[in-house]
Amino acid sequence: MARTSSLQNVSPIKYVSRSGSSRLMIESVSAEEIVKRTGSPVFAYSAEALSQRVKRFQEAFAPLHPQICYAVKACGNVHILRHLGAAGCWMDVVSGGELERTFLAGIPTERVVFAGVGKQEHEIRAALHGRHSLVWDALDGASKKMCAQRGPVHAFNVESEQELDVIATEAARLKVVARCHLRVNPDVDAKTHKYITTGTNRNKFGVSIDQAGRIFRAWRGKKWIRLCGLHTHIGSMIESPRPYVRCVQEVMKAVGHIERQGTRIESLDLGGGFGIDYSSGQSVALEEHAKALIPLLRERAEAGTRIAFEPGRWIVAEAGVLLVRVLYTKRTGRAHFAVVDAGMNALVRPALYGAFHFIWPARVQAGQGPRSLNEPEHVRGCMPQSVVGPICESGDFLALERMLPRLKRNDVLAVFHTGAYGMSMSNTYNDQPKPSEVLIRGKQIITIRTRDQVIDLMRGDLAASALM
Numbered sequence: 001m002a003r004t005s006s007l008q009n010v011s012p013i014k015y016v017s018r019s020g021s022s023r024l025m026i027e028s029v030s031a032e033e034i035v036k037r038t039g040s041p042v043f044a045y046s047a048e049a050l051s052q053r054v055k056r057f058q059e060a061f062a063p064l065h066p067q068i069c070y071a072v073k074a075c076g077n078v079h080i081l082r083h084l085g086a087a088g089c090w091m092d093v094v095s096g097g098e099l100e101r102t103f104l105a106g107i108p109t110e111r112v113v114f115a116g117v118g119k120q121e122h123e124i125r126a127a128l129h130g131r132h133s134l135v136w137d138a139l140d141g142a143s144k145k146m147c148a149q150r151g152p153v154h155a156f157n158v159e160s161e162q163e164l165d166v167i168a169t170e171a172a173r174l175k176v177v178a179r180c181h182l183r184v185n186p187d188v189d190a191k192t193h194k195y196i197t198t199g200t201n202r203n204k205f206g207v208s209i210d211q212a213g214r215i216f217r218a219w220r221g222k223k224w225i226r227l228c229g230l231h232t233h234i235g236s237m238i239e240s241p242r243p244y245v246r247c248v249q250e251v252m253k254a255v256g257h258i259e260r261q262g263t264r265i266e267s268l269d270l271g272g273g274f275g276i277d278y279s280s281g282q283s284v285a286l287e288e289h290a291k292a293l294i295p296l297l298r299e300r301a302e303a304g305t306r307i308a309f310e311p312g313r314w315i316v317a318e319a320g321v322l323l324v325r326v327l328y329t330k331r332t333g334r335a336h337f338a339v340v341d342a343g344m345n346a347l348v349r350p351a352l353y354g355a356f357h358f359i360w361p362a363r364v365q366a367g368q369g370p371r372s373l374n375e376p377e378h379v380r381g382c383m384p385q386s387v388v389g390p391i392c393e394s395g396d397f398l399a400l401e402r403m404l405p406r407l408k409r410n411d412v413l414a415v416f417h418t419g420a421y422g423m424s425m426s427n428t429y430n431d432q433p434k435p436s437e438v439l440i441r442g443k444q445i446i447t448i449r450t451r452d453q454v455i456d457l458m459r460g461d462l463a464a465s466a467l468m
């Protein structure tokens with residue numbers, strides 16, 4: 001089976017050797033230049049890499065005319081959403097907050113699907129009238145003009161019958177028909193980390209395949225609800241096509257059952273979860289997933305069923321790099337540490353899932369450039385060092401005992417494949433401001449999120465004390 005390979009020579013993120021050293025370039029800008037201009041920590045994304053990923057996804061699933069509903073949770077920066085929207089993506093949101101981000105990005109509401117297991121009434125209302133209700137007052141005039149959205153979202157991906165009741169009540173109040181897809185849980189184990197497995201009957205998501213037929217029967221012909229599609233998502237970081245194949249087989253059984261009862265399934269949304277290659281050989285190539293799924297779905301697609309996917313990680317992970325600065329190096333007992341200016345606050349994946357991210361200095365001597373951006377290295381002159389953050393937890397690490405060139409104070413390190421679930425899962429624990437974000441386009445460094453100031457962390461406290 002073909003594995004993903006790091007196509008370093010064609011990637012917009014790569015090491016380039018010049019006059020005795022090898023430097024990390026993001027498009028035409030060096031990582032060191034980005035830190036010099038913007039400070040650190042900073043998430044840097046390549047616009048070109050984002051566009052390439054969207055195109056590759058579209059091409060892999062082309063026979064299905066796939067609708068890519070990018071999972072905003074992976075990286076929700078408004079400017080990234082705007083870029084992906086322009087590349088042809090629809091958006092998959094799971095909260096009123098993410099919905100507002102798509103409004104701000106100027107994504108037409110009819111290109112947004114609203115998923116999420118705990119939708120609240122005010123979020124459902126915002127999705128039905130497709131208008132800012134949560135952040136409108138805080139917007140300046142120009143933003144208001146740019147994102148004057150109208151009309152309901154394309155569909156709700158509904159997680160329970162009670163939720164259908166609430167959507168129906170709100171839709172009737174607003175006199176808007178709510179298009180709905182029922183999320184079914186096929187009881188398929190995606191064989192991934194237990195925190196990101198979502199498709200077994202022990203998980204909180206969706207309804208069982210057995211319940212789906214009854215729910216479609218009960219909701220047929222309702223005035224304000226149009227239940228006309230199925231949705232599923234079995235997990236994240238899925239490394240084999242097999243669970244997807246089983247999932248689609250189960251979903252197609254439900255489709256047959258529902259259609260025999262007289263409701264046509266117009267939409268099949270098969271979720272996201274496609275894995276990427278964080279370290280060598282973990283994951284099969286997207287094209288392998290496509291090869292396995294296309295034969296199961298081609299006939300439906302040709303008959304006009306909308307086939308949607310919700311990739312998040314696969315689109316953005318490899319397009320982003322977290323750049324950090326070494327504050328101190330030290331040795332305690334037998335262990336060597338590099339303390340950097342961001343840890344589990346900026347990138348929680350290593351602490352939360354034990355996740356691997358390839359790390360390498362932004363500038364190394366010639367001969368120390370890495371062979372790929374996802375393989376543990378065995379380069380001459382390396383020694384085991386742990387890269388740890390400033391947070392007061394022993395779980396605050398980016399890498400443990402990793403072979404790296406000897407690090408020193410003020411070195412810039414690149415933490416690779418951090419475009420997904422990096423910034424979006426970052427937090428301000430220990431009152432550490434969140435990193436800034438930049439989008440690199442050729443030679444341009446475009447700031448797309450300024451660094452939080454310490455005062456930003458205390459605004460809520462100060463506003464409350466003013467009331468006392």
Ligand SMILES: Cc1ncc(COP(=O)(O)O)c(C=O)c1O
Nearest residue numbers: 071233236272273310311312313
């Ligand atoms: C419903 C749903 N769709 C899509 C995704 C995106 O998953 P991934 O980033 O692994 O593609 C998630 C992730 O949690 C999800 O819950």
